Amino acid sequence: MTIDLYVMNLSPPCRAVLMAVKQLNLTVNIKQIDLRKGEHLTPEYLKINPVHTVPTLVDDGFALWESRAILQYLSSKYGANTSLYPTDLQKRAVVDRTLNFDMSLNSSVSTAVTMKLFRGTEPTEAQVKSFQSNLKTLDQLIGHNKYAAGSALTIADLSLVATLSVLFATENKELKEVPNVVKYYEGLKKELPYYNEVNGGLAEAFKQF
Structure with missing residues (x-):
């Protein structure tokens, strides 16, 4: 293989x-x-x-x-014997739904945050509002749950954490408005033993870029 x-x-x-x-x-x-x-x-x-x-x-x-x-x-x-992508159709649908939402979130982070860092492009008011709306929606969806798409770790969590890492690396001010997101992210950051190996050094990397 x-x-x-x-x-x-x-x-x-x-x-x-x-x-x-x-x-x-x-x-x-x-x-x-x-x-x-x-x-x-x-x-x-x-x-x-x-x-x-x-x-x-x-x-x-x-x-x-x-x-x-x-x-x-x-x-x-x-990973058929793991929780990452459930075989139960309804549980899998929740994971897919969360992945699709993360696609929207990642897109809004890109236009409202990342493009300014990489290209010096200021986001439009509409792009900022879209980003803020997506982030607040995620805060509501997560609530006090440990995971975003069920009772165990799934690929939706891995995708969301990767998206959110940009906001934490750049110390985005909007994080003050989403305490559930902050708690969720910090919890997974501690839980995933490979988090720092994959995501470490982002803040410095963004500065160098």
Whole structure:
């Protein structure tokens, strides 16, 4: 079995997949892709992923991109006896729903927070409001629960934690308005033994970028 994983560590979706790999105790070949150098646009990479995004997984010749699809695939194939992606259809639907919500959250974090850091682009008022709304909605959805999509750790938690890590690394002021999110994030940060290995040094990395 040969698994290659193409990533850029600053990317939350990439780090979500990296955490899943750790949680599943998989051995993979990590291949760093430098987007600034255009490594995602080379003919070799485009043969694997024609939409030139990261992360991209190649499992024994089977190529798959989009982080949430990768999370679902890996947990279905290699984590059938874990809580990561329940086999019960209703429980799985809750995980899928949370993953889809995280997609919206990650997009709003990108437009309202990350683009300013990377490109110096100021977000519009609408983008800021969308980000604030998504974050407050997450705060309500989580409530006092330990996990976001059920009574045990799932791939939805890994995806959410990766997204939220950007806000904590940049000390985003909106975190003061979402105490449930803060408690949830800090709890998972302590629980996941690989958290710092995958997500450590983000604040410094953002500054250098």
